[in-house]
Amino acid sequence: MKKHNFSAGPCILPPEVLLKASQAVVDLDNSGLSLIEISHRSKAFVDIMEKARALALELLGLEGKGYKALFLQGGASTQFLMVALNLLEKRAGYLNSGTWAAKSIKEAKIYDDIYEVASSKDANYNYIPKGYDIPSDYDYFHCTSNNTIFGTQMKAFPKCDIPLICDMSSDIFSRTLDFSQFDLIYAGAQKNMGPAGTTLVVIKEDVLGKVSRKIPSMMDYKVHLSKGSMFNTPPVFAVYTSMLTLEWLKNLGGIAAIEKENEKKARLMYSEIDLNPLFKGFATKEDRSEMNATFTLENENLKETFETMLKEAGINGLNGHRSVGGYRASMYNALPLDSVKVLVEVMSELESKA
């Protein structure tokens, strides 16, 4: 039985993408060679890389605006480090809105001063801090658009005169935004873009070259940019499958089209959480994430029944992260509305049983 996959990441991808990626592992476009056996310097792979980079910019509306896209290795966690190495000279401002934000602060602190402009840690990160000031003499401001673990999402971004950096790992390509307000965006592929193993970095080139430290080659955005994202052997399968997913999104109508679907799924999910007396949402309502809905089951005695019902319905990956407990329904781009309907039915069936 095909599952309803609510996993928080790695997570569901479009079935047609899985099929095409699977075929390419045996034979890429009837070339007689597997995708993973060819040289990354071959025309076939260079074309794939270039297409992936171009599609990322196109979908974000950043073509011809001074931005370049890179597909790097190391996960978003390596970006915590690369952002600081490439951009932090003296002091930077960070918004501490969740576990990943806190980790980005920890890594940057190795290199220089970090100022937490605001934090929601005291409330176990159940809301997005607002109303803070960002000093205009800082090197940059860093924030996390969607807090995967806690299920909160930034609905607006601060206007600021310094470079704006955003970790969009768990909501990139899910909603329309003016992406040109950001100077650097990064996102691990394994939510809305592809398999784990590559990280998209979109950089406005003019923010680079302003720090005095010597940057190791593999950590240097300029090095990767100068080599067309192929300074060393790229993670070919992850890049190819990301390219397929971006193509799928473009064919659907781009971010504006998927945003409508994502809104429908989130509305259905949160209305069940709110109306069903057995469940309670974790995140403050105004900051609720359209990607990850976090909620708890109020009556512990019903836990076993609920989880058996989930299993019988083929629902996978609903367990909450240990820092929040309860459940987390991750509703990434590729999750069909039908999967949310199945989950909501199970929740209301539990109510009728209770």
Add this chain to the structure above:
Amino acid sequence: MKKHNFSAGPCILPPEVLLKASQAVVDLDNSGLSLIEISHRSKAFVDIMEKARALALELLGLEGKGYKALFLQGGASTQFLMVALNLLEKRAGYLNSGTWAAKSIKEAKIYDDIYEVASSKDANYNYIPKGYDIPSDYDYFHCTSNNTIFGTQMKAFPKCDIPLICDMSSDIFSRTLDFSQFDLIYAGAQKNMGPAGTTLVVIKEDVLGKVSRKIPSMMDYKVHLSKGSMFNTPPVFAVYTSMLTLEWLKNLGGIAAIEKENEKKARLMYSEIDLNPLFKGFATKEDRSEMNATFTLENENLKETFETMLKEAGINGLNGHRSVGGYRASMYNALPLDSVKVLVEVMSELESKA
């Protein structure tokens, strides 16, 4: 037509591995979920990671000897950096035997003093330097077991009292060695182990913890070891496919069995290069690599004919690296002896035509 794939990396993998990896992208072991859609914290994936780590140690004969295996991201190029960050306090010795060795030196120099114990750069790296001394008060000695671009291979390794570090990217799992002479071995997967996108690092744990600098989490071997190679989201497809390839090698009889095959392929290849008057080997005979045979066609006028014949025979990836020119036949573990036979036939057919 299925090709004869002599690509230097990414390169040929066993057909049964490609098939199984391809199936897993659609459905992993009849779970109803794709390999690339499941949580890396799921039992299914944790089992895959643990199996890959255990197989690597088992095949190298390093079980129960104080070693641990990691599957990291970033390619071997990131290891140039991590080795220095984790082990270089004051001074290290490096053997400059090729382009990759030179790059490892360049990255390490950012952190501290590096002493090139010997170099073959003046002869365009066509041999392996020998007869050098390694000061016993250095932090470590670093060498490259196989120089992919130039087709040279170390047949012996220096006895030394300091930690011995080896980049085995292009010949790991290809020949029997006493692997316990090394304290740290690393290898990008994309030659003998799997697809690009993961790097195997095998570490004798007691060499760690001796430098004073603060190491960023993603660059810290201790952090990765403490998290079972899952500090952050691992590159699941690359790890799974590497696991399949290691399993394939174990079922064949391990390194000792494949070594015999590799010797047959290399013998056939080099005897054609030597006996055929049209071709000339690049590397000094005693240092010839069993993985990458580099050679030139002496008569430029025959180039077009030769390359047409190669194409007609379905031979792929034979072009030499630009720093050497000519041709490079990479004969990694998964390349069948038959492919070498086909290549050798083309070469001797050229001779009969000429």
